[in-house]
Amino acid sequence: MDCVGIIGYGHMGSMLVNGFLASGALRVDEVVVASRSRESRDACAGAWPGIGIAATNRELARRCRTIILAVRPREIRGVLNEIVSVMDGDEQIVSLAAGISLDDLEGLFPGSVTRVVPTVTSAVGQGTTLICHGRQVGMHDTLRVEGLFSSIGDVVLVGEDDLPAATILSSCGPGLFAAIIDELAGATARASGLPPDRALMLATETVAATAAYLRETGEAPGDLIERVATGGGVTEAGVQRLRERLPGVFDEAVAAMLQRYGAVGK
Ligand SMILES: NC(=O)c1ccc[n+]([C@@H]2O[C@H](COP(=O)([O-])OP(=O)(O)OC[C@H]3O[C@@H](n4cnc5c(N)ncnc54)[C@H](OP(=O)(O)O)[C@@H]3O)[C@@H](O)[C@H]2O)c1
Known part of the structure; x- marks a missing residue:
């Protein structure tokens, strides 16, 4: 239940998996990945033997406490609606989606939500990840997310108004x-x-x-x-x-x- 789940194994999702694992911030048995296509899930399993692969987003949500949404903004509502019924409420949702506000996210999951904006240069351990926590994020989740993302570059906290x-x-x-x-x-x-x-x-x-x-x-x-x-x-x-x-x-x-x-x- 302490696993980090990543939904969406595209450009950003795969970069995060590579970064978290290559930096040693997480072990393969601490990560679970779900993605819509079989091809993406197989690519992830092939690249990182031993990593957790979930056949569905709901299965991932049952297995993980920190859930990173690395899908396109238009998919966020559908994915959150899909998983929220199997969550018990004390998970942390970390959204990468541009333009989906904390209010939008909290409207779909009334718990701990954080917005994160990584950068493509994190793939080489450079650049700044922006982090904006919601009102209900506690100290443990704050440190957990900031620690994770600082393994792939710098981390800067910003207010939501400054995010664009x-x-x-x-x-x-x-x-x-x-x-x-x-x-x-x-x-x-x-x-x-x-x-x-x-x-x-x-x-x-x-x-x-x-x-x-x-x-x-x-x-x-x-x-x-x-x-x-x-x-x-x-x-x-x-x-x-x-x-x-x-x-x-x-x-x-x-x-x-x-x-x-x-x-x-x-
Ligand atoms: N690209 C950047 O530089 C950048 C920077 C900062 C933030 N972001 C944000 O990061 C997010 C992801 O961007 P990206 O560039 O990684 O997009 P992407 O390459 O299109 O990847 C999105 C992945 O989401 C998966 N997906 C789509 N619908 C899904 C669903 N219903 N359930 C599970 N998986 C689903 C797709 O999986 P399949 O391939 O399996 O179909 C796809 O691989 C976006 O919200 C974007 O705003 C991107």
Whole structure:
């Protein structure tokens, strides 16, 4: 009954299973997985011999006290309605679903509920998982969930009102930065004889090194720019173009993401 159950063995569900087990936060006999398709359940059993596989979501709910919902937002209501009748009320529900509020979740399961927003970079033990606990989450469940997710990266507690904005940065962020790396490498390769794969490698390494530098030195991005973009130099020519165009582009991108976030799960 102290097992951690994960419903949905897709991108996020499989990443969590891999992360919790590879980090040693959980043993295979402490995890039970359920997923809609036989293929997903077989893939999980094949990847982690000895892991618990539940044929149905209800079977998982009978076996686990901590139940992580790693299904798409539109599936959350159906899955919770399906399992709630076999739960005894003292379980903890951990939902990954964007746009499904704590109130929505507590309306379906009037107990301990937590929203968690992981990030794809947790697959390499990097990045921030956002955590937002509901009103009824006790100390034991708080520590249990925060401990689990800190095994796959950093954990930051946020209020629900801040979740959309924080999600854009921590969870959508890898997609945004990947787009920037792609554009920068592509533009450099198009404008030169540099092979695209070499340009991509250099751009990727530079982004990782820049993030490491800012994190380790605590320097503000503006100060780093001043250090690199000397007056009349090469970097300054590029930064100037970006400063002219990027604020408008990013304002539009953030507005579009916040609007879409509000519509998810409705
Ligand atoms: N992708 C991200 O970067 C990211 C980041 C933060 C949060 N999230 C959230 O994480 C959740 C999962 O996203 P994802 O990208 O992992 O989606 P996904 O790859 O589509 O995985 C969802 C899985 O849920 C399973 N499933 C669907 N309906 C089910 C049901 N009724 N019972 C049991 N299993 C069911 C599917 O299983 P089968 O394959 O077996 O059919 C599928 O593999 C979403 O709510 C999303 O908002 C995602």
